[in-house]
Amino acid sequence: MNTSKSEAMFAEAIKMMPGGVNSPVRAFGNVGRNPLFIKKASGSHIYDVDGNDYIDYVCSWGPGILGHAHPEVIEAVQKAVVDGLTFGAPTERETKLCHLVNECMPSMEMMRMVSSGTEAVMSAIRAARGYTGRDKIIKFKGCYHGHSDGLLVKAGSAALTSSVPDSAGVPKSFTEKTLVALYNDENSVRELFDNNKGEIAALIVEPVAANMGVVPPKEGFLSFLREITKENGAVLIFDEVITGFRLSAGGAQEYYNIKPDLTTLGKIVGGGMPMAVYGGKAEIMKCVSPVGKVYQAGTLSGNPVATAAGIKTVELLMKNPDIYAKIDGNAKKLAKAYEEAAKKNNIAMTVNQVGSLLCAYFTEQKVDDYDKATSSDLEAFSAYFGKMLDGGIYVAPSQFEAMFVSAAHTDEEIQKTCELILK
Numbered sequence: 374m375n376t377s378k379s380e381a382m383f384a385e386a387i388k389m390m391p392g393g394v395n396s397p398v399r400a401f402g403n404v405g406r407n408p409l410f411i412k413k414a415s416g417s418h419i420y421d422v423d424g425n426d427y428i429d430y431v432c433s434w435g436p437g438i439l440g441h442a443h444p445e446v447i448e449a450v451q452k453a454v455v456d457g458l459t460f461g462a463p464t465e466r467e468t469k470l471c472h473l474v475n476e477c478m479p480s481m482e483m484m485r486m487v488s489s490g491t492e493a494v495m496s497a498i499r500a501a502r503g504y505t506g507r508d509k510i511i512k513f514k515g516c517y518h519g520h521s522d523g524l525l526v527k528a529g530s531a532a533l534t535s536s537v538p539d540s541a542g543v544p545k546s547f548t549e550k551t552l553v554a555l556y557n558d559e560n561s562v563r564e565l566f567d568n569n570k571g572e573i574a575a576l577i578v579e580p581v582a583a584n585m586g587v588v589p590p591k592e593g594f595l596s597f598l599r600e601i602t603k604e605n606g607a608v609l610i611f612d613e614v615i616t617g618f619r620l621s622a623g624g625a626q627e628y629y630n631i632k633p634d635l636t637t638l639g640k641i642v643g644g645g646m647p648m649a650v651y652g653g654k655a656e657i658m659k660c661v662s663p664v665g666k667v668y669q670a671g672t673l674s675g676n677p678v679a680t681a682a683g684i685k686t687v688e689l690l691m692k693n694p695d696i697y698a699k700i701d702g703n704a705k706k707l708a709k710a711y712e713e714a715a716k717k718n719n720i721a722m723t724v725n726q727v728g729s730l731l732c733a734y735f736t737e738q739k740v741d742d743y744d745k746a747t748s749s750d751l752e753a754f755s756a757y758f759g760k761m762l763d764g765g766i767y768v769a770p771s772q773f774e775a776m777f778v779s780a781a782h783t784d785e786e787i788q789k790t791c792e793l794i795l796k
């Protein structure tokens with residue numbers, strides 16, 4: 374496969390941007406290769422600048438549930454663009470999108486639009502703190518909630534009681550209010566609530582953890598979180614930046630039938646444009662300025678072009694609920710292919726799949742938390758990644774990212790992918 378143009382562009386890019394990229398995982402650093410430079414994408418296919426054609430299972434890390442450049446979404450964007458790119462004033466489209474989101478997720482009684490998932494999470498936590506008048510929050514090891522200072526933490530050695538920054542440039546004092554529990558471990562959560570009585574503003578969780586591969590919640594785990602937050606007067610935040618509109622039109626909260634107090638959305642809700650949303654109980658959202666005292670603002674928030682893309686994307690998902698059965702079924706087929714390939718080639722592998730999200734870990738352990746996810750053999754993953762890419766299948770260049778199935782993947786493409794997996 375010729376990638377000479379990508380190589381040349383990368384050589385230029387690394388002079389101008391750290392690692393040549395605008396988001397670290399794009400750099401392919403984990404798999405010992407250089408990134409492909411993309412020219413265009415359409416449906417389930419992505420094309421690099423050398424003219425290579427790949428079946429894409431990255432889907433821009435989640436937004437592309439309908440496939441790339443869906444004609445109706447593109448048309449909605451084109452129509453919106455000619456009327457102006459940004460006004461810094463309200464538009465009817467924003468309220469329309471709110472209604473659609475509320476219809477899909479009734480827990481989202483009121484909401485705010487922002488420009489990234491990071492911003493949505495940061496703002497939701499601020500609202501929860503303003504509402505409760507408390508400072509501490511609980512997050513889970515291995516869950517990703519964007520790159521805001523207070524969330525770049527790892528559990529400290531002092532057995533879950535203190536957290537330390539997981540990035541240079543984050544002062545210790547910025548993360549000391551962030552407590553870290555273990556995913557799928559009720560005792561670790563109970564302990565933090567017991568040791569911090571009346572001090573926890575919010576608990577934030579990815580209802581399906583999809584930033585350490587794919588780790589589903591154990592039976593009863595989410596309802597336990599719902600109960601314990603309620604008992605302790607803490608706000609339950611579901612970070613549905615990935616799961617929202619992906620597991621179902623109503624996200625993980627519909628899929629598992631649990632109602633959080635606040636929800637963050639991103640990725641799919643912007644239909645491929647930079648847009649995200651946070652919202653939930655009206656009582657909490659009324660704490661946000663200009664109604665309440667929690668400040669939060671954004672020059673490009675609720676952008677007219679982004680909302681046009683979001684509205685069309687959400688409408689298409691609502692109008693075609695059969696999409697979910699299709700993508701879930703295809704993800705199951707892929708999961709099965711991984712399991713068969715592991716057996717056939719005698720490879721230690723564990724496959725997790727929830728809806729259209731899946732991850733094949735190169736480990737024999739059942740993966741239900743971060744430590745087990747990181748027991749994977751990363752060299753084996755790299756070799757697998759290379760085999761897939763060279764075979765025309767574009768999967769995430771990291772063991773700890775989900776594989777995304779979109780509505781644009783055809784039966785033939787799924788079949789072709791399964792055959793390559795089995796090789």
Ligand SMILES: *Cc1c(COP(=O)(O)O)cnc(C)c1O
Pocket residue numbers: 488489490491492494517518519520579584612613614615639640649
């Ligand atoms: C991607 C992601 C974010 C961050 O969103 P950005 O738009 O990249 O800032 C937050 N939470 C989860 C669960 C995500 O997957």
